Amino acid sequence: MICGFCGYEFDESEGKRGCGGCPGGCHAVHCPRCNYKNPPEAAVIKKLKRIFHKGEKR
Numbered sequence: 082m083i084c085g086f087c088g089y090e091f092d093e094s095e096g097k098r099g100c101g102g103c104p105g106g107c108h109a110v111h112c113p114r115c116n117y118k119n120p121p122e123a124a125v126i127k128k129l130k131r132i133f134h135k136g137e138k139r
């Protein structure tokens with residue numbers, strides 16, 4: 082993936098996940114260069130959200 086802030090290209094596994102510093106839990110991939118919080122693959126997130134919303138009872 083490419084960092085949306087500095088444009089540095091890195092593998093998602095290279096980025097820092099679950100940094101523990103983001104409010105509400107970290108689900109992003111932080112750039113190893115500038116630590117920008119990049120959203121992980123959007124399609125995957127959409128799928129996950131769908132699953133979560135189905136499972137949730139409001």
Ligand SMILES: [Zn+2]
Nearest residue numbers: 084087112115
């Ligand atoms: Zn960056």
Ligand SMILES: [Zn+2]
Nearest residue numbers: 100101103107
């Ligand atoms: Zn984070």
